[in-house]
Amino acid sequence: MAGTNRSTAKSLMSTIGSVKTGVILLIAVGVVAAAGTVILQRPMTEPEQMERAYSPQVLRVLDAVGLTDVYHTWWFIALLLAVAVSIVAASIERWPNAWRFYARPYRRPEPHFRAATKNKVEFPIIDPDTAIAAAERALRRQGLKPQRVIENEEVSLYAEKSRFSVFAVYIVHASLLLIFLGGIIDGVWGYKGYIRMTPGQELNTVDLRDKRQHTLPFTLRCDGTGQENHPDGTPKRWWSKMVVLDSGKETLNKTIEVNDPLTYKGVRFFQSSFGRSDEVIAMEMDAIPQTVSADKSEVAQIPGAEHVHFRLDTKKTAQIDADTTIRLLQFIPDFFVQDGQIFRRSNNLVNPALEFAVVSKGQEYKVWLFPNAGQSHNQSPFALDIRDAEFANYTGLQVAYEPGQWAVWAGCILMGLGLFVAFYMVHVRVWAQTVADGKGGLVLWVGAAANKNREMFEQRFKEVTQEIEKELKSSQPQATASAAAGK
């Protein structure tokens, strides 16, 4: 019973780990990923644009299947996980063989292996010991480190290079898994969002992409932001001076730019946009003396009276003349009127309303200006006109918390190494052995194998054998001589 279970598990494993499964999964990932580039994706497209591009029925189907946000659907993630599982299964399947190959190198070729080896040469010799010694010297000179293998009192040579390159495939596959792991960690614990700040503002919440908000464990303050241009007017550089306030203390100060983010507690802030906000910081204004009728129903300008030009800082009080001051009470970027009351419609600068307090000779007047409508409600001694307004700049920052990115980068580096080993490191094996030539004599059999780049290796093998031949020639006569002397 247990036996059949094990064999079912084994066959399941080999199915999951087969190259066929792997390639089918890769094709599926490719097709789905390609679909995601052709169909508009919700996270990157405005809802109105989606509605314009697809009819309601089509859009409903696409949404239901998840094709409008392919890369975040459960089934796409499941597909990627299936790829990972297939890689793991394949690695487990193949590991015993690879390990056996690595741990127990084949040091002494048997006759059938010698016959099957493609790269081989035989040199006739007289004395096995001198021949082996000569071959050993030659191999060493060629940069190979031969070991002596002694079996049944016979000595043979075995030399190899880059044996570990048999693991290259494992390195590459492990690196891919590491990258997946990083992606999963970031998907689960990481977040990405956006903040928009104007100088002076403090903030500790981030707007996430899915419209939720995330509260940072610290507070961020913007101390200034700006843009520098190229001579042709296109932007050259955006910068923002940021301060991190952690438990009430200024802990970090940094001017960030594009490609130079601020990192604090693993959260990174990237300069991503810059522009004019709808927040007014100062106005250039004109004040024209006027008279107000006793019942306050009519207002008339005083003929010949001089215009007073002044600048009003929105956070300060300005002087119109010796007796009169003015300050801004409220600024509504987009207003509407209902039941005689003024309300805010939106935060976009569409149809602004401004309320001022004008204090003249001890009396305070509330003044409303509606610049777009060209209207006002003003019974103060001065008619007011806005000539120009200065807006605060805002800085747009991308916020990213990616605790898994170390795994991604480690994976990338590992993959680079793995691919290098896989494609450019050659496992070379050379054997030298004395064998009977079948005619009563002896030969030195030299054979070699390489696991890739075989043409280059043939050349190399030729060099090695030439070296051995030379060494044999120079040592053999002496060997014969000494052997003769010994007799």
Next chain:
Amino acid sequence: MGTQATRMKMEEPQSVSQGTPFLLVVGLSTVFALLLALMNVKSGPLFTEGNMLFATLIFYSAASALYIGFGVTGTARFAKFASAALALGFVMNTLAAGHRWSVAGRPPFASIYEMLLSFVWTVALLTLVTERKYGVKLIGSVTAPLAVVSVTLMQLLNSDVRPLVPALQSTWLHIHVTLAMLAYAACAMSFATALMFLIKDNIKSETLLALTSGSTSLIYAAIVATRFDGGALSVVGWDAENKQDAILQGGARLFVNIPELGWLFVLATLITAAPVVLYFVAKVQNKDNLLGVANTAIFISLAVQVLTLAAFFLRANGGAYPPADPLNSTVMEMMQNPAFRNGFPTALPASPFILSGMLSGIFASLLYLMLHWRRTGLENLLPSADTLDRVTYKTICVAFPLLTLMIASGAYWANQAWGTYWQWDPKETWAAITWLVYAGYLHMRLTRGWRGRRAAYFAILGFAVVMFTFFGVTYLLPGLHAYA
């Protein structure tokens, strides 16, 4: 490799003086083109980037003509002169790129124009190297026309040295793009050797006929699908004053309709598709005589392509045409302007991709005809099928790590600039798909022992995906890589 070269020499027993008239024609027209170009340089310095690029184009064209001549006739001298022309073009290309580098103060990788400049440079270099090292002289007959199409395209693209937008100001840009160019050039090489493998491997001529006709008609079908508008062809308007595409408010491009041209493109689609249709009919009904008809159809297809190109040249170069979207408010406003009473202007530079698509189709048909005429001769010029198979595999072994590093460096840079290493933007996704295709190739080859024809088809598919990632994504699927 050395034995390969010697065998090549032994197989070319032609006399030394063969083919002199053709050499004279190509040589004289090169000189003539250079002189003509020189006469056009009325004032201003001679060694500007534009002039050097033009010289590059002339030399690459001469090289293409000679390589194809070599392919058709097998005359060894043609190959020698072709290499020389390619080398001269390469020198000019290097000067143009160097000039741009020194003017911009940064390597030329910022716009699609600059990327092509670097791409062509890499392709020419690799061709010269492969030729020397492996003796595959015929490779130029694929890569030299590719270079000509690219440089022609560059002549039409905006080549102003523009400052980099903030997101592109990073050392990673150079690393990323260098890797991309090297990887894509290696992919192009593997494509060329895979094609040659198919030729050497006795693939039936008609299969190549079907491939050529199918891909050409696909180009025209794509143009018709996106640009056909009630018989007219919509092309982008041209703003001659600013030398750029006519842009409406909000960044959309202004399209104008060239009347009747749309029908011509429909005709071209049908006629270029005729050989592949005939091929399938012949296969299904087992009528081999239809294949002969298909071969004749390729000639007609080539003639129609040239005609369409000529018509496009005449119609789209200058002239004023009605807007494609006359109800657009900005367009209506612009039509009040008396300058646009007769319509809006367009120019060839506004349609670089239509043009290069058409040119590629013509080159593909010419290459097929070369093959059709000189099948046996060509096969003798090629190294053994085994060598070509191995060279294809080796170039992919170079391309794949480069692709990996390109994606990794892009991810790292995106992480620096935008705070995300991966956000499934179309270019990223397609780069990953390219990677997957080549990963599939390697798996099939290494574990399943795929060799020869199937591997060659895989390599060709890989390069098709590369081309789509490089051009298709930029123009069809806009995203973050909008800069290039």
